[in-house]
Amino acid sequence: MYRTHTCGELRAIHTGNQVTLAGWVQTVRKFGAITFVDLRDRYGITQLLFGEDLNKELEDSPLGREFVLQATGTVSERSNKNPNLPTGDIEIAISSYKILNKSAVPPFTIQDDTDGGDDLRMKYRYLDLRRNAVKRNLELRYAVNRAARNYLHNQGFMDIETPFLIKSTPEGARDFVVPSRMNPGQFYALPQSPQTFKQLLMVSGYDRYYQIVKCFRDEDLRADRQPEFTQIDCEMAFVEQEDILSMFEGLIKSIFKDVKGIDYTDTVERMTWEDAMWNFGNDKPDIRFGMKLLNLKKPGSVYTNKQGQSELIDGADFKVFDEAETVIAIAVPGCSEYSRKQTDELTEWVKRPQIGMKGLVFIKCNTDGTYKSSVDKFYSEEKLKAIADAAGAKAGDLVLILAGAEERTRKAVSELRLEMGKRLGLRKDDEFRLLWVLDFPLFEYDEEGNRWVARHHPFTSPKPAQIETMINNNPVIENAAEYLQHPYANIKANAYDMVLNGNEIGGGSIRIFQRELQEKMFAALGMDKEEQLHKFGFLLGAFEYGAPPHGGIAFGFDRLCSILGGSESIRDFIAFPKNNSGRDVMLDAPATIDEKQFEELQIKLNLK
Amino acid sequence: MYRTHTCGELRAIHTGNQVTLAGWVQTVRKFGAITFVDLRDRYGITQLLFGEDLNKELEDSPLGREFVLQATGTVSERSNKNPNLPTGDIEIAISSYKILNKSAVPPFTIQDDTDGGDDLRMKYRYLDLRRNAVKRNLELRYAVNRAARNYLHNQGFMDIETPFLIKSTPEGARDFVVPSRMNPGQFYALPQSPQTFKQLLMVSGYDRYYQIVKCFRDEDLRADRQPEFTQIDCEMAFVEQEDILSMFEGLIKSIFKDVKGIDYTDTVERMTWEDAMWNFGNDKPDIRFGMKLLNLKKPGSVYTNKQGQSELIDGADFKVFDEAETVIAIAVPGCSEYSRKQTDELTEWVKRPQIGMKGLVFIKCNTDGTYKSSVDKFYSEEKLKAIADAAGAKAGDLVLILAGAEERTRKAVSELRLEMGKRLGLRKDDEFRLLWVLDFPLFEYDEEGNRWVARHHPFTSPKPAQIETMINNNPVIENAAEYLQHPYANIKANAYDMVLNGNEIGGGSIRIFQRELQEKMFAALGMDKEEQLHKFGFLLGAFEYGAPPHGGIAFGFDRLCSILGGSESIRDFIAFPKNNSGRDVMLDAPATIDEKQFEELQIKLNLK
Numbered sequence A, B: 001m002y003r004t005h006t007c008g009e010l011r012a013i014h015t016g017n018q019v020t021l022a023g024w025v026q027t028v029r030k031f032g033a034i035t036f037v038d039l040r041d042r043y044g045i046t047q048l049l050f051g052e053d054l055n056k057e058l059e060d061s062p063l064g065r066e067f068v069l070q071a072t073g074t075v076s077e078r079s080n081k082n083p084n085l086p087t088g089d090i091e092i093a094i095s096s097y098k099i100l101n102k103s104a105v106p107p108f109t110i111q112d113d114t115d116g117g118d119d120l121r122m123k124y125r126y127l128d129l130r131r132n133a134v135k136r137n138l139e140l141r142y143a144v145n146r147a148a149r150n151y152l153h154n155q156g157f158m159d160i161e162t163p164f165l166i167k168s169t170p171e172g173a174r175d176f177v178v179p180s181r182m183n184p185g186q187f188y189a190l191p192q193s194p195q196t197f198k199q200l201l202m203v204s205g206y207d208r209y210y211q212i213v214k215c216f217r218d219e220d221l222r223a224d225r226q227p228e229f230t231q232i233d234c235e236m237a238f239v240e241q242e243d244i245l246s247m248f249e250g251l252i253k254s255i256f257k258d259v260k261g262i263d264y265t266d267t268v269e270r271m272t273w274e275d276a277m278w279n280f281g282n283d284k285p286d287i288r289f290g291m292k293l294l295n296l297k298k299p300g301s302v303y304t305n306k307q308g309q310s311e312l313i314d315g316a317d318f319k320v321f322d323e324a325e326t327v328i329a330i331a332v333p334g335c336s337e338y339s340r341k342q343t344d345e346l347t348e349w350v351k352r353p354q355i356g357m358k359g360l361v362f363i364k365c366n367t368d369g370t371y372k373s374s375v376d377k378f379y380s381e382e383k384l385k386a387i388a389d390a391a392g393a394k395a396g397d398l399v400l401i402l403a404g405a406e407e408r409t410r411k412a413v414s415e416l417r418l419e420m421g422k423r424l425g426l427r428k429d430d431e432f433r434l435l436w437v438l439d440f441p442l443f444e445y446d447e448e449g450n451r452w453v454a455r456h457h458p459f460t461s462p463k464p465a466q467i468e469t470m471i472n473n474n475p476v477i478e479n480a481a482e483y484l485q486h487p488y489a490n491i492k493a494n495a496y497d498m499v500l501n502g503n504e505i506g507g508g509s510i511r512i513f514q515r516e517l518q519e520k521m522f523a524a525l526g527m528d529k530e531e532q533l534h535k536f537g538f539l540l541g542a543f544e545y546g547a548p549p550h551g552g553i554a555f556g557f558d559r560l561c562s563i564l565g566g567s568e569s570i571r572d573f574i575a576f577p578k579n580n581s582g583r584d585v586m587l588d589a590p591a592t593i594d595e596k597q598f599e600e601l602q603i604k605l606n607l608k
Helices: A052-060 A118-123 A132-154 A195-203 A241-260 A273-280 A319-323 A340-351 A381-390 A406-423 A464-472 A480-485 A515-524 A529-542 A557-564 A595-601 B052-060 B118-123 B132-154 B195-203 B241-260 B273-280 B319-323 B340-351 B381-390 B406-423 B464-472 B480-485 B515-524 B529-542 B557-564 B595-601
Strands: A018-031 A034-041 A044-050 A068-077 A090-101 A177-179 A187-189 A208-216 A228-237 A269-272 A326-332 A361-365 A371-373 A398-404 A434-438 A443-446 A451-454 A495-500 A503-510 A550-556 A603-605 B018-031 B034-041 B044-050 B068-077 B090-101 B177-179 B187-189 B208-216 B228-237 B269-272 B326-332 B361-365 B371-373 B398-404 B434-438 B443-446 B451-454 B495-500 B503-510 B550-556 B603-605
Touching (some): A018 A090, A034 A052, A034 A068, A044 A052, A044 A068, A052 A090, A132 A208, A132 A241, A132 A557, A132 B132, A177 B177, A195 A228, A195 A529, A195 A550, A228 A241, A228 A557, A241 A434, A241 A495, A241 A550, A269 A273, A273 A434, A326 A381, A326 A406, A371 A381, A381 A398, A464 A515, A495 A550, A503 A557, A515 A529, A550 A557, A595 A603, B034 B052, B034 B068, B044 B052, B044 B068, B132 B208, B132 B241, B132 B557, B195 B208, B195 B228, B195 B550, B241 B434, B241 B495, B241 B503, B241 B550, B269 B273, B273 B434, B326 B406, B340 B406, B361 B381, B371 B381, B381 B398, B398 B406, B451 B515, B464 B515, B495 B550, B550 B557, B595 B603
Parallel strands (some): A044 A090, B044 B090, B269 B434
Antiparallel strands (some): A018 A034, A034 A044, A177 A187, A208 A228, A228 A550, A326 A398, A361 A371, A434 A495, A443 A451, A495 A503, A503 A550, A603 B603, B018 B034, B018 B068, B034 B044, B177 B187, B208 B228, B228 B550, B326 B398, B361 B398, B434 B495, B443 B451, B503 B550
């Protein structure tokens, strides 16, 4: 027993108690003959008072920052209380102490605002983890873990562990592979997700499965991706989409409640993928604010006539709009009085290579009812008003318009919308808005291979009404230019994404559970029978023996935690993260291995 | 919604309710115009009654074993109740049904006693998992998982995830390695345990850590080992051995209570490693029964004189005993009347290659007070009585004696003791006896390298009183023949194993937390400075910045579950296990990988 109490535990009611604490020296302050030490542990900070009698000892063995100290003394009420500290009413009058371990001077300060840069903090991650800010993140992560398990347990889900050493079946992302010493020339793969195993468990009758589980993807890392990441992975049998949606709204609401104390009583909104793309320009809209996109050239909209011309903008001889594939406007609330400098800055913002637009058109909807625009030359005030009205602008708003190629422009307006939302404080860290995005396309077109790829994954079922379309048509695309006319182009998936504050936090689908349909899907993705059997023979086999209808979802656990913690970076919520090159700079891994390991594994390097 | 209730839910009180069930067809029984179907799901079995009106439909689309069925009808009380089934009071009078999926005839029966052999069951694991016996095992596993998490949570432990892609530092066992595509020529390793990470977390101040986590060891597989296995991994800071023992006795008792309903109120026994070896012949004694070993040549025992001679057996001219390095006896209760056939069979048993002894000596302690032995020629009845008394035999017991080389004999008697315990029914599946084995040697001698190896692992601390011995002596063994005289040979570890019914279910230690001592340990194991820094520089570095005293334990989760489930095999408690060649026969993994994968990873095969 190194301690009787923690450093966060003692209060005025303990006054007079003899106690022993152990922890780290946060600060040492000398006032004449007495010395104050703030002692820190996981639970808090307690002030220690070393009196005159300990002066000699303190001189012989002085205390330094981050020393590990065990100290015994009497709890006494402070004359000078610190209301900012839970233990601020007391201090410990120390009678004896022992330095359990010394510390070198840390390379950065162990404080909320540290002076350590990212690289230094990652190299000394064990010191970074001592900082309150990081500790709070890991505590939140554990709370989310606990809340998820409790909810799922109460709903009858069983945690069943699936294997990590499996078979390589690279579909979208690359597998990490593991050479097998006992089976020379053969490799295991690390799972990108337990997808096929959880489906097999459904075939086996475990109708509610979950796991909080590490997954692996060997991708070129973008800023906020990790080669290993954690999922809350769930699957249910004998369910339809509606059952899944309500079960997992419940999960997230339960996490809100347990972790953040938030009663999320609102109905979770739903939106089709198509609406999300038209109205927000992306498939994971942040619905904490409006500012919906108005696509002035949207075919079949009220603003386009039978000839497909946009009545709001056409005929004004403004070539930029006339020649653009698409023209999209958003109404930014309360910004009609933006100065020239401010609109110029916005123009520069959309011209940055990350956004890549050629320019920005604006309409100021002045509070006096007049309209002023950067394209006054081409459009009458009446026309400007019509456009602004269509975009939902009110007096005092600023309409921003981008024009260009469909995909790029849509993406750019979506980014601009998010940026304006952020600037106007409409994306509040402490406001949480959930959204289901539904009815995704089942397939995407792969130009390079002139074939279909699965938008979600190859196990996702089409909408029940479209199963026949899928079975009865040949997936081969005869005419690349007209791929949109292929019957497969319009098949919608029985899939759903859960979006929180503009982030996809989870996604899933109702699965295919009939062998014939699964084979058709594999064929559509360009797999011949032999390849299907080699890669997924076990699954096709399982579907022969009474597979029930089933579906599931997986939540990105790291991302969910970071959003709940109000941070952009998942790395802050992982105890030992890797950097953007997939390296653990603390361990210095990956690293070379011994010659003996190569020999045993019967592999060698083949460096380019 | 595919169902209103599960197949385990309905009772007589539901009579008259309209319900829909979904599940698998267990049996179909036709009686004239009516058909009974037992429908099975995860929760139970319910009897469905198909009346005459459905005859036509049943003929058109007949039901088969393992078909997936959705059926709607009215709950009605059975005239012929089945008291063996929780739902046995009712049946469902079916009004309509739908076959959700058909099933081919399964390759083995889905019943408690299946006709499927091991290989077939593993290949069709998804069908094997449907069997009640296997389902119960996975349910028990989940219950243990849940109980462990609840206890540890209530004790203030935090689940913190540690990385899976780490650095290869092969010590005892081999690492599985993972080639890094982004860092060509370099490899990650999969963790054999999160050992160094949990120690770093202690350095970081997270004083109570746990994780239920997969670990990986590339070993030649013995019958009951898996290349991937699960640990309950725990670590605490500011603790001594006693704190750990009481905390984790609590964990196991809590699991007993939650999972088995057992109040384990007994004090958990403790035994030194040395006593375990002398009295039971191994370091994980099954203490559900006695039958302790009497080593008749144990130096310094009451039965050996000052010259080191065994007074009980010497001087009788029985060369087998006189010339043996060791002679060990056990008293088997109540077996004095074994027939010649029975003692012969035991002799054959110890002569099998797995045991490898040359013969077996016995003494029958007859109930009439006489003694009869296979070595009557050499020993008087008085002598026989003295030996039997020393072995703790009573009238009616049978004393079994083996003689030979120390290690082999000790091991053989240990096996013989367990075998006799089993035959006599003294090793009851439903009796649980916990034991701490303490004071292990810190080092083992490696003859081949004439050096020390760590018995537990290189992070285990010596007993506090022996730290000086370790620091102040050179670990090099000058004279191989006298390695036992080296000061390191007698250093005891601050380590502990928890033993349940003769199985090591957990083990751990108080760790080294001072850089100097850790370096000395690495040096003792033959690592030079450079190798130390390359492999464990991060840990040595961490010890510079205020590492607290700490220690921990890891439980073998698979093994713990199998013992609680009363089974010898851990494979029965793993959803998707591998076979003895490390293969997943269902997936057919490991397997070859694509040429493209080799190219990207910049490795190639180098098959012998």
